[in-house]
Amino acid sequence: MDNQTKIDSMPLLSDIEMQTELLSEGGRGPVIWGDVRSKLRDVYGASTFDKWMSSLVFVAEVDGSVILATESKLDRERIERDYMRNIIGVWTALDPKTRPVTLVADADLPVDLKTLAKANRASQETSLQSVAPLSVVQSDEVEAEDFTQGVDLTQTFDTLVVGESNQLAANIARKVAAGIVGPVSVVLFYGAHGVGKTHLLRAIKHDCAVQGGKKSAVYMSAEDFMLTFVEGVRQKDTSAQRNRIRNADIVLLDDLQLITSRAATLKEFFQHLRAVIANGGKVVLSADAAPTRLECLDDRMRDDIQGGVVVEVHRPEIEMRAEIIRSKIEIIQQDFPEFELEEAWINLMAERLTASGRALYGAVRNVFAGTVLANKPVTEAAVENAIRLIVGERRAPKIDTIKDVVAKFYGITKADLDAASRRRNLAQPRQVAMYFCRELTTCSYPLIGFNFGKRDHTTVIYACRKVLERKEEEPDLHEELAKLQHQILDDPRNQQFT
Numbered sequence: 001m002d003n004q005t006k007i008d009s010m011p012l013l014s015d016i017e018m019q020t021e022l023l024s025e026g027g028r029g030p031v032i033w034g035d036v037r038s039k040l041r042d043v044y045g046a047s048t049f050d051k052w053m054s055s056l057v058f059v060a061e062v063d064g065s066v067i068l069a070t071e072s073k074l075d076r077e078r079i080e081r082d083y084m085r086n087i088i089g090v091w092t093a094l095d096p097k098t099r100p101v102t103l104v105a106d107a108d109l110p111v112d113l114k115t116l117a118k119a120n121r122a123s124q125e126t127s128l129q130s131v132a133p134l135s136v137v138q139s140d141e142v143e144a145e146d147f148t149q150g151v152d153l154t155q156t157f158d159t160l161v162v163g164e165s166n167q168l169a170a171n172i173a174r175k176v177a178a179g180i181v182g183p184v185s186v187v188l189f190y191g192a193h194g195v196g197k198t199h200l201l202r203a204i205k206h207d208c209a210v211q212g213g214k215k216s217a218v219y220m221s222a223e224d225f226m227l228t229f230v231e232g233v234r235q236k237d238t239s240a241q242r243n244r245i246r247n248a249d250i251v252l253l254d255d256l257q258l259i260t261s262r263a264a265t266l267k268e269f270f271q272h273l274r275a276v277i278a279n280g281g282k283v284v285l286s287a288d289a290a291p292t293r294l295e296c297l298d299d300r301m302r303d304d305i306q307g308g309v310v311v312e313v314h315r316p317e318i319e320m321r322a323e324i325i326r327s328k329i330e331i332i333q334q335d336f337p338e339f340e341l342e343e344a345w346i347n348l349m350a351e352r353l354t355a356s357g358r359a360l361y362g363a364v365r366n367v368f369a370g371t372v373l374a375n376k377p378v379t380e381a382a383v384e385n386a387i388r389l390i391v392g393e394r395r396a397p398k399i400d401t402i403k404d405v406v407a408k409f410y411g412i413t414k415a416d417l418d419a420a421s422r423r424r425n426l427a428q429p430r431q432v433a434m435y436f437c438r439e440l441t442t443c444s445y446p447l448i449g450f451n452f453g454k455r456d457h458t459t460v461i462y463a464c465r466k467v468l469e470r471k472e473e474e475p476d477l478h479e480e481l482a483k484l485q486h487q488i489l490d491d492p493r494n495q496q497f498t
Contacts, residue, residue, distance in 0.1 A: 029058050029060070029061055029066060030058050030120070032058075032091070032094050032095050033057075033058035033068075033091075035094050036087070036090045036091050036094055037049075037053070037056075039090050039094075040053060040083075040086070040087065040090060041053075042209055043086070043090075043209060044083075052075065052078055052079060052082075052083065053079065053083065053087075055070060055071045055075065055121060056068055056069070056070055056075075056079065056087075057069055057117055057120045057121040057124055058120060059109070059113055059116055059117045059120060060113060060116055061099065062113075064099060064100070065099060065100045065101070065102050066091070066095075066099045066100065066101045066102065067102050067104065067109075067113065068087075068101060068102070068103050068104075069103075069104055069105065069106050069109060069113075069117040070103070070104075070105050070106065071105075071106055071121075072105060072106075072107075073105040073107065073108075075105070076103060076104065076105040079103060080103055084103055087101065087103075088101050106118070155198070155199045155202040155203055155206070156202075156203050156206045156207070157170075157173075157174060157177075157203045157206075157207065159199075159327065160196070160199055160200070160203055161316075161320060161323050161324045161327055161357070162320075163316055163317055163319060163320030163323065164314075164317055164320070165195070165313065165314035165315060165316050165317055165320060166195070166196055166200075166313050166314070166316070166320075168311055169189050169196075169197075169200055169311045169312075169313045170200065172187060172309060172311060173187075173189075173200040173201075173203060173204055173284075174207075176204055176250065176282055176284055177203070177204045177207035177208060177250075178207075179215060181282065181309075184282070184308055184309050185277040185281075185282055185283065185307075185308055186273070186277070186282075186283050186284075186285070186304060186305055186307065186308030186309070187282070187283070187284045187285070187308055187309045187310075187311070188256075188284075188285045188286070188287060188291065188305050188308065188309070188310045188311070189201075189284070189285070189286045189287075189311050189313050190286065190287045190288065190289055190290055190310070190311070190312055190313065191288070191312055191313035191314060191315075192288065192315060192356065193288060193356060193358075194356025194357060194358035194359060195313045195314065195315055195316070195356055195357065196313060196357055197254070197286035197287075197313055198254050198286065199357075200286070200313075201219060201252040201254055201284060201286055202219060202252075204217065204219075204250065204252060204284060205217045205219040205250075205252055208249075208250060215249040215250060216247065216248045216249050216250070217248060217249065217250040217251075217252060218244060218245055218248040218250070218251050218252065219252040219254070220252070220253055220254070221253075221254045221255055221258075222253060222254060222255040222256060222257075222258035222259045223255070223258060225241075225253060225259065225265070225269060226258070226259050226262065226265050228241050229241060229265055229268055230265070233264075238268070242272065245272045245276065246272060246275045246276060246279065248276065248281060249280075249281050249282070250281060250282045250283075250284065251272070251273070251276050251281065251282070251283045251284070252283075252284045252285075253269065253283070253284075253285050253286070254286050255286060255287065255288070256285045256286065256287040256294065257287045257288050257289060257294055260294050260295055260296040260297060261295065261296055263296065266296065266297075266301070270300075270301050270304060273304060274304070283308075285305065290310065290312070291305045291306050291310060315354065315356065315486070315490075316356075316357055316360075318350050318351060319350075321349075321350040321353065321354075321357075321360055322346055322347060322349075322350035324357050324360050324361070325341075325346050325349055325350060325360055325363075325364055326346060328360065328361045328364040328365075329341055329346075329364060332364065332365075332368050336368070336372050338372060339368055339371075339372050339378065340378060341364075341367065341378060341383070345380060345383045348380075348383060348384075348387075349363055349364075349383060349386075349387060352387050353387060353390055354486050354489065354490055359390050362389075362390055363386045363387060363389070363390045364386075366385070366386035366389050366390070367382050367383055367386040370382050370385060370386065396440060396441045396442065396494075397440055397441065397488050397489065397491060397493070397494050398441075398493070399437050399441065399443060399447075399448065399451045400414075400451075401488065401491055401493050401494065402433055402436050402437050402440065402441075402488055403417050403433050403451075403452075405484070405487050405488045405491055406429055406432055406433040406436065406484065406488075407429070407433075409429075409484050409487065410425075410429040410432075412425070412426060412429055416429075416430075417429065417430050417433055417452060417453075418452055418453035419453065420453065430452065430463065431463035431464075431466050431467050432467055432481070432484070433452070434448055434449075434452060434459075434460045434463040434464060435463060435464045435467040435468075436484070436485065436488060437451075437460075438460065438464050439485075440485070440488060440489070444457075445457035445458075445460045445461055448460045467481075
């Protein structure tokens with residue numbers, strides 16, 4: 001049942017019923033809503049809160065569901081898209097009865113509830129005006145917090161799954177939040193999309209927020225920074241952004257690579273970075289590549305980053321993937337306790353889905369949607385289908401893909417794999433590439449040999465045998481090949497439907 005259907009089915013409330021609703025135990029709703037508003041203002045900052053959530057009002061509890069209303073349908077759509085998840089999260093944390101929350105526009109409310117919404121909003125605005133002088137006195141502190149769009153209250157250190165792949169990054173992030181990183185002024189977390197870099201930055205922001213103002217932290221995506229800077233330039237005034245960032249103790253910028261191609265925006269950010277550091281603050285960045293591979297950074301910018309701490313965040317290993325899946329199941333079980341997956345199915349997903357934590361959550365959601373939401377039992381077939389939805393009907397990698405991935409892994413070129421040279425630093429990667437061509441494709445020995453400088457099939461047979469022998473004798477090689485195989489299979493060129 002969608003929101004509008006719920007509203008249409010609501011009984012009209014008399015004035016007496018409304019008063020009874022508001023004064024009952026459930027009628028603590030307005031008080032809880034006041035606490036929710038305060039928390040949201042702290043998290044998102046004054047500017048974002050005042051623009052999108054100030055007119056959002058508690059209406060009533062109807063049939064066990066809390067009704068919130070916006071003044072316009074445009075506001076409802078924006079809040080539903082960008083903020084509703086966190087609003088529900090805060091409400092659930094503060095409401096002893098953890099009632100579900102429904103969001104509607106005033107125009108969609110029944111007449112009685114529309115009247116109540118209008119009255120509650122007027123009372124809410126009066127309450128805000130009565131504390132306005134305090135907000136003015138504290139304006140400097142608020143400005144330092146006022147750049148927090150997109151902070152997800154579910155992305156905290158408590159909900160972060162830690163394993164070998166992100167242990168170092170998690171430890172450093174916690175120390176940044178606690179203010180015990182010593183002389184380190186800049187931290188860069190880099191890694192592939194979906195490995196948890198954003199979670200680390202938002203967890204730092206969250207920790208600073210719950211510490212009660214001991215440290216001010218500004219979280220922003222690169223897109224947020226760019227859009228705000230461009231708008232400031234258009235209006236010939238970038239002072240608001242400058243003050244927000246430079247007054248903060250910790251500045252958190254997500255997806256640095258998105259602004260590296262914009263010279264003016266990049267220069268502006270690094271000016272802020274240097275100012276924050278000069279004031280004794282810390283800057284934490286995330287990017288999809290190491291500083292040496294970020295295009296358009298000049299030498300000084302790279303020095304600014306490399307003079308700090310650079311930490312790579314890897315894709316989760318199989319044990320960590322299983323733990324991530326369990327944690328996502330627990331999140332869904334908070335609202336749907338009947339949703340369960342057998343341990344064997346969890347292990348199957350962890351083994352087959354070698355992608356990011358975000359993709360793992362997507363797989364869990366797909367199982368949930370295809371079973372519980374569809375009123376069907378949770379089965380192994382549903383799990384298999386969810387896996388297929390994430391990885392597609394993955395085809396075998398092409399020889400060219402294998403050569404490309406292996407060459408990059410060992411720091412050589414594809415031409416080196418075809419060359420006649422027998423130097424060890426070229427011969428061993430060539431043997432590994434031939435081995436994977438045989439293991440991961442249906443290509444024959446002669447065809448593989450032809451694609452490696454027109455070599456004879458006996459050369460390929462020898463290469464495969466040699467790699468197998470080395471796997472038995474060299475434990476490190478076994479791990480190296482496993483990592484390389486994951487990279488080959490995860491290559492986007494394989495993720496196509498047949």
